[in-house]
Amino acid sequence: MLAADLQADLNLLRDAALEAGNIAMTYFHSDLKIWEKEPDHPVTDADLAVNTFLEEKLRGARPDYGWLSEETQDGPERLSRDCVFVVDPIDGTRAFMEGKPHFCIALAILEFGEPVAAVIYAPVFNELFVAGKGLGATRNGETITSSPKPELEKARIIADPRMFSPDHWDVPWPELVFPDVTPNATAYRMALVADGRWDAVVVLREKFDWDVAAAALIIAEAGGRVSCHIGDDFVFNRKVASQRSLIAAGPVVHELIVQRVNHLVLPEPGDS
16 A cells, blocks of 8 residues: 555544544433343444444445455455445444443454554543554554563463463463453553553453554554564454454563463454
């Protein structure tokens, strides 16, 4: 993608995310309509309103781009497109439903399966994360960098602490620090790694492309690393649009975590 085109796409994503955040906030702390699109996967009228706005704005501006959104029925059309929007209209729906602040709008553009432009907007905190391939990463216009922590001891990790219990591992983990309140939104958790407030995010189960695509680029441009648990880089916009696991961290801590978990046998997306 040419530099001018990339900047234009970033501007489009930034404007869309800010407008989408305003729409989401009109529903926040209101009488939401809530239902389950499938078991244990709630959705609200706010999710759909934001999704409708984003699809109209983004696809209206780039009709030749494909579309992958958590709140739009998926289809094969995106697989034939060079560029694809990847959208989570409200990442952290449960937090949003409960009136908690840790939700965000997560937007990315893929080119040939690789993120090249990304924006995450957390409207309650007024935090706007932006990254373009080769352009670095920012939060509210200020350059951000991932944590340079050189060891696992006392690493600040956003994950389920129960996963690190000595009962589950032949070699116990060192002392780790976990958040008192874990943000419900995967993309926002990853943004906190991108700007160095936390050292790592670990998820040893499937995550969808819309959960991680935007934040993967933001972390990479902030100097961190994102992969599955065996250390393989993510490939986006496959037929099954998900990843088998998530390790996101500064470069040294990422490698140390992968060394401890890469023996685990986790299913590939789409495995029955």
